[in-house]
Amino acid sequence: MLRAYKFRLNPTADQKILIGKHIGSCRYVFNWALAQKIKTYEETAKSVSQFELNKQLTQLKKEQLFLKEVNAQSLQGMTKQVESAFTRFFREKKGFPNFKSKKNSIQSFPIPQSYYVDFENDIIKLPKLGNVKAVLHRRFEGNLKTATVSRTSTGKYYISILVDDEKPIPEKQEFIAETTIGVDVGITDFANLSNGEKIENPKYLKASLKKLKALQRQVSRKVKGSNNRMKAIYKLAKLHEKITNQRNDFQNKLSFKLICENQAIALETLNINGMIKNHHLAQSISDASWSSFVAKLQYKAEWSGKTILRIGRFQPSSKVCNNCGYYNRDLTLKVREWFCPECNTFHDRDVNAAINIKKFALIDQNLITI
Structure with missing residues (x-):
């Protein structure tokens, strides 16, 4: 089973310069490879392979001598990334690959192999960089796969190491209605559970919005290229x-809790890209970051042998009475509580939605019937 481990790096001043060269060179090669793919397709209607790009990369290094200062395998890793990006575009319709920019908040480069982790001395040996001090706060065992060194906009350095522990992926555990929970994500409450529990939305962005705006004004007032502007940008990046x-800490703790306490979790498929087009709700939806939360649930469930159930995007949940099945067509978004006119049941809209999500998911699994 593949698992990723992330550690903080503490490079020396010279190593920071070398990391910067690796990041810049890898970004250059990625953009060059992407341009070659686009140009070749426009001229010949054929795609240039990763193998051909690597052959051309040898010639490129003779023309651009700065590329020889960095790890050759890292440069070849960028042609692999371009190939993977095109594969996702054509097979999974993930969007056409974009050119990399040095203005991105996180800059990184891959190290496919030839690195070593020394837990005894808190050192990671990297090609061209040598021994780099690291905070190895936890150990792992297994075969080292690709590592990725990254630098944040606040000047912190990290390494993510992909490890194959050679353990099989756990088999999915059996579940029944009693060991399944429905989760309805929202804005007022981050998550509403089918057992009636409500998870408060911390709204971290909203809580810091006033300070963010003040820092953004400070950046805009500083002279471009000045040291004071760089200091203001650093303060803004630090708050972001x-x-x-x-947000990540909150979502990791909540997802871990849900996975530990239940055998299966039922979720609704949401069109988040469509929802954020509503300018009244876009900031709140982005602050909640539902996609990130669902992704954490999915990989934790895979590690633990638990099951994630999904219901369709257009299956009604909050407007349907979970007791008798009555559909309330007149229910508007501002109405958060309602009585069912058929069975006179009182509903909290969000909890009712969570119960229905669980119910529809179990019906799809043939575990319950209407």
Whole structure:
């Protein structure tokens, strides 16, 4: 089973310069490879393979001598990334690959092999960089796969190591209605569970919005290229990083709790890209980051042998009475509580939605019938 481990790096000043060269060179090769793919297709209506790109890369290194200062395998890793991006575009319709920019908040480069982790001395030996001090806060066992060194906009360095522990993926555990929980994500409450529990939405972005706006004004008032502007940008990036870390910490703890307490979790398939087109809700939806939460649930479920159930995007949940099945057509978004006129049952709209999500998911699995 493949698992990724992330560690903080503490490189020396010279190593930071080398990491910067690796990041810049890999970005250059990625953009060059992407341009070659596009140009070849426009001229010949054929796709140039990764093998051909690697052959051309040898010639490119003779023309651009700065590419010889970095790890050759890292450069070849970028042609592999371009090939993978095109594969996702054609097979999975994930969107056409974009050129990399040095303005992105996180800059990184891959190390496919030839690195070593020394847990005894808290050192990771990397090609061209040598021994780099690291905070190895947990150990792992298994075969080392691709590692990725990254630098954040606040100047922190990390390494993500993909490890194959050679253990099989756990078999899915059996589940019944009693060991399944329905989850309805929302804005007022982050998650509403079918057992009636409500998880409060921390709204980290909204809590820091006033300070964010103040820092953004400071950046806009500084002279471009000045040291004061760089300091203001650093403060702004630091606050953005704090919000991201708070959100990830909250979602990791909640997803771990749900996975540990249940054998199966039922979720609704949401059209988030369509929902954020509503300018009144876009910021709140982005702040909640539902996609990130669902992704955490999915990989934790795979590691634990648990099951994620999904219901269709157009299956009604909040407007249907979970007791008698009455469909309330007149229910608007601002109405959060309602009585069923058929069975006179009181409904909290969000909890009712979570119960129906669980119910529809179990019907699809033939575990219950209407």
